[in-house]
Amino acid sequence: MTAKIKPAQGSPYARILGVGGYRPTRVVPNEEILKHIDSSDEWIRSRSGIATRHWAGPEETLAEMTLEAAGKAVADAGITADQVGAVVISTVSHFMQTPALATEVADRMGAGKAAAFDINAGCAGFGYGLTLAKGMIVEGSAEYVLVVGAERLSDLTDLTDRSTAFLFGDGAGAVIVGPSDEPAIGPSIWGSEGDKRDVIAQTVPWDGFRVGDVSQLPLDEDGALKFPALRQEGQTVFRWAVFEMAKVAQQALDAAGIAPEDLDVFIPHQANVRIIDSMVKTLKLPEHVTVARDVETTGNTSAASIPLAMERLLATGKAKSGDTALVIGFGAGLVYAATVVTLP
Amino acid sequence: MAVTQEEIVAGLGEIVNEIAGIPAEDVELDKSFTDDLDVDSLSMVEVVVAAEERFGVKIPDDDVKNLKTVRDAADYILKHQS
Numbered sequence: 001m002t003a004k005i006k007p008a009q010g011s012p013y014a015r016i017l018g019v020g021g022y023r024p025t026r027v028v029p030n031e032e033i034l035k036h037i038d039s040s041d042e043w044i045r046s047r048s049g050i051a052t053r054h055w056a057g058p059e060e061t062l063a064e065m066t067l068e069a070a071g072k073a074v075a076d077a078g079i080t081a082d083q084v085g086a087v088v089i090s091t092v093s094h095f096m097q098t099p100a101l102a103t104e105v106a107d108r109m110g111a112g113k114a115a116a117f118d119i120n121a122g123c124a125g126f127g128y129g130l131t132l133a134k135g136m137i138v139e140g141s142a143e144y145v146l147v148v149g150a151e152r153l154s155d156l157t158d159l160t161d162r163s164t165a166f167l168f169g170d171g172a173g174a175v176i177v178g179p180s181d182e183p184a185i186g187p188s189i190w191g192s193e194g195d196k197r198d199v200i201a202q203t204v205p206w207d208g209f210r211v212g213d214v215s216q217l218p219l220d221e222d223g224a225l226k227f228p229a230l231r232q233e234g235q236t237v238f239r240w241a242v243f244e245m246a247k248v249a250q251q252a253l254d255a256a257g258i259a260p261e262d263l264d265v266f267i268p269h270q271a272n273v274r275i276i277d278s279m280v281k282t283l284k285l286p287e288h289v290t291v292a293r294d295v296e297t298t299g300n301t302s303a304a305s306i307p308l309a310m311e312r313l314l315a316t317g318k319a320k321s322g323d324t325a326l327v328i329g330f331g332a333g334l335v336y337a338a339t340v341v342t343l344p
Numbered sequence: 345m346a347v348t349q350e351e352i353v354a355g356l357g358e359i360v361n362e363i364a365g366i367p368a369e370d371v372e373l374d375k376s377f378t379d380d381l382d383v384d385s386l387s388m389v390e391v392v393v394a395a396e397e398r399f400g401v402k403i404p405d406d407d408v409k410n411l412k413t414v415r416d417a418a419d420y421i422l423k424h425q426s
């Protein structure tokens with residue numbers, strides 16, 4: 001017989017309750033990037049807006065950075081670590097494929113036996129994690145969820161590649177998502193365009209070193225094997241980001257029933273100031289909307305960029321708790337995720 | 345109805361004005377986008393997409409590199425418009 005199954009009891013809605021970030025101590029100016037590529041500070045600033053980025057040292061592992069960010073997010077949310085029921089970490093730079101980074105973080109932060117897993121959704125990772133967390137809370141399988149974007153992209157950067165060497169940075173950004181009586185996270189407009197999976201990708205798969213034809217592997221000038229790195233078709237990505245992502249952002253606003261005038265803050269993935277400026281123009285965001293431009297001093301930190309930018313806007317008073325913010329992430333896959341949230 | 349070269353140049357003038365802030369009348373056939381009109385490689389991507397929409401042509405990334413002058417772009421659009 002089909003017995004009646006008792007479902008979990010969730011909260012009517014979910015919201016971001018707290019945010020925290022960690023930026024590595026070492027600040028890397030454009031001058032340092034210029035040691036390896038033929039470029040200029042002026043070119044880098046004009047094409048990307050980036051002046052400095054943070055690169056992690058040996059002690060600043062993904063786990064250490066995440067624990068710092070998570071601790072701050074937990075405190076900001078006014079909960080204790082043992083209340084966290086699930087840990088979701090988006091990363092593309094965790095080099096230990098198994099076990100997931102999230103299990104170490106759950107254990108060491110004091111989240112006990114919280115469900116813990118990593119996701120790989122590139123620069124859309126924060127929005128993907130947020131969407132999962134909202135689902136868990138509303139469905140009732142977790143009360144509080146830690147969502148993290150953590151990256152050491154400097155480990156995946158080819159310092160001699162002119163189209164990426166100046167772009168990437170390291171860091172971790174975290175939020176606690178929990179129950180709410182009011183809607184505080186709008187519908188997710190998320191998706192993938194796998195036909196464009198080659199436009200941002202790792203140069204060689206890890207098993208290329210084992211089974212691959214050596215002639216296919218990247219070599220440096222001295223003929224030594226190069227560690228895999230991220231490569232991209234810059235113009236193709238730029239075109240996609242500027243035009244397709246403005247449409248996705250608009251859909252997220254429409255789905256949440258928010259007009260540009262109702263918006264306080266815009267936090268797009270921090271890939272490039274030129275992409276951000278173009279989106280602001282296309283979306284016709286009014287003057288009063290605060291726009292995150294954290295990329296100028298943080299570089300592109302993939303999944304970490306949105307929570308890092310969110311934390312800085314709140315910490316510097318440029319945004320405040322209760323503000324309505326449009327967030328959109330996009331990147332390797334290609335994947336994207338946009339939604340409207342109430343800031344913690 | 346196919347548009348003329350003159351209409352295309354006028355249209356490109358409005359697009360360049362919108363994206364780079366250059367007066368539309370400065371956009372003349374023999375001007376180079378990057379050297380004369382302050383349109384860098386990324387602004388050029390924006391110009392191209394605006395032109396695609398306006399003139400109903402497809403300009404793939406690989407062809408964008410060949411559009412150095414306003415004449416190059418106008419000729420491309422003339423040749424490829426449906």
Ligand SMILES: CC(C)(COP(=O)(O)OP(=O)(O)OC[C@H]1O[C@@H](n2cnc3c(N)ncnc32)[C@H](O)[C@@H]1OP(=O)(O)O)[C@@H](O)C(=O)NCCC(=O)NCCS
Pocket residue numbers: 037038039040043044047048123162163164232233234235237238271272275300330331332385386
């Ligand atoms: C990377 C990016 C800044 C490169 O800019 P671009 O305009 O596309 O660069 P191109 O490769 O087309 O090169 C344009 C010109 O700049 C030069 N150039 C390229 N890289 C350069 C560098 N690092 N320094 C100086 N000049 C450079 C080229 O030689 C070329 O010069 P030319 O016209 O005289 O031949 C840009 O494509 C970009 O930001 N794209 C989006 C990337 C992104 O955000 N990815 C992550 C998404 S999650």
